[in-house]
Amino acid sequence: MAALEVRDLQTHFFTREGVVRAVDGVSFSVDRGQTLGIVGESGCGKSVTALSIMGLIPKPPAKIVGGEVQWEGRELTTLSERQLEDVRGHEIAMIFQDPMTSLNPTLTIGTQIKETLRRHLDISKDAARKRAIELLDEVGIPKPESRLDDYPHRLSGGMRQRAMIAIAISCNPELLIADEPTTALDVTVQAQVLDLLEELQASHEMAMILITHDMGVIAESADDVVVMYAGQIVEQAPVQELFDHPEHPYTEALLGALPQIDDASGRNQRLTAIRGRPPDLIDPPKACRFAARCPHASSGDSCATHMPELREIRPGHFVRSQHPASERAGKRVEVTA
Numbered sequence: 110m111a112a113l114e115v116r117d118l119q120t121h122f123f124t125r126e127g128v129v130r131a132v133d134g135v136s137f138s139v140d141r142g143q144t145l146g147i148v149g150e151s152g153c154g155k156s157v158t159a160l161s162i163m164g165l166i167p168k169p170p171a172k173i174v175g176g177e178v179q180w181e182g183r184e185l186t187t188l189s190e191r192q193l194e195d196v197r198g199h200e201i202a203m204i205f206q207d208p209m210t211s212l213n214p215t216l217t218i219g220t221q222i223k224e225t226l227r228r229h230l231d232i233s234k235d236a237a238r239k240r241a242i243e244l245l246d247e248v249g250i251p252k253p254e255s256r257l258d259d260y261p262h263r264l265s266g267g268m269r270q271r272a273m274i275a276i277a278i279s280c281n282p283e284l285l286i287a288d289e290p291t292t293a294l295d296v297t298v299q300a301q302v303l304d305l306l307e308e309l310q311a312s313h314e315m316a317m318i319l320i321t322h323d324m325g326v327i328a329e330s331a332d333d334v335v336v337m338y339a340g341q342i343v344e345q346a347p348v349q350e351l352f353d354h355p356e357h358p359y360t361e362a363l364l365g366a367l368p369q370i371d372d373a374s375g376r377n378q379r380l381t382a383i384r385g386r387p388p389d390l391i392d393p394p395k396a397c398r399f400a401a402r403c404p405h406a407s408s409g410d411s412c413a414t415h416m417p418e419l420r421e422i423r424p425g426h427f428v429r430s431q432h433p434a435s436e437r438a439g440k441r442v443e444v445t446a
Contacts, residue, residue: 111138118176127391146331208269219257
């Protein structure tokens with residue numbers, strides 16, 4: 110059985126303008142030691158999915174209106190806040206998008222690490238301080254003894270992110286959710302943070318959900334990929350399969366937007382632009398949500414009238430589209446083992 114099972118998750122925001130269907134029927138699983146990448150543009154529901162798993166959605170206006178989140182056989186959506194606090198940080202931990210706003214600016218880094226340790230582990234203050242120094246050293250922060258007493262504003266962006274990672278792994282969680290862990294970091298620091306997460310995952314034997322808008326990060330770090338669009342999963346596959354045989358037009362467009370630096374022709378290539386804009390999730394289309402932006406859809410076909418199901422077109426490869434790449438113009442893709 111998978112460590113985490115998300116089934117038909119639906120998280121809505123109840124606003125004055127109407128009900129925003131931020132997450133609308135999302136299902137996936139994460140096995141022990143696996144890295145699941147969740148990718149998509151801003152507003153597609155990636156972070157709300159993660160916050161729903163953690164029980165951290167703002168109530169109100171948000172509410173989980175349907176679905177299940179099973180962790181080690183327990184249903185998280187029915188737990189009390191006190192019960193969730195025992196799970197968060199200890200069994201499931203999360204690295205948030207912006208460490209400057211996620212870290213408490215009025216408390217030192219050490220205080221924030223020790224707070225997590227003492228909340229979940231039966232250790233003394235001295236033992237918590239010693240462990241905090243070890244954690245800062247493990248995530249690559251130099252002179253950890255002195256950095257322990259620094260406030261967040263004294264650290265660089267990369268160091269703040271490393272401090273956030275130290276807090277997240279402090280109690281050896283079984284699942285780590287990394288929500289855009291490299292946002293606002295320069296390319297060199299991004300690579301360092303991703304390498305660090307990979308090393309920590311291996312040493313702590315964690316499962317990981319890696320949320321990003323960067324397909325390059327997904328290619329480097331994920332085992333399996335979930336592509337989200339307008340609150341739904343539109344494609345799901347093992348990472349190599351997805352990059353070799355993208356099926357959904359949205360996935361193709363995301364890959365087409367990646368710069369190609371190894372073009373054999375030596376000519377500059379224009380990046381693919383996705384025309385239009387995502388649908389309004391207060392009143393989403395009853396049919397395919399990508400139809401208005403899809404180059405393969407037409408007003409007369411089923412894209413405009415029916416919501417496609419997420420169907421398996423090859424073992425482990427699921428797509429929600431009337432026009433998957435392997436079926437256009439009678440084309441079929443054969444995948445060898």
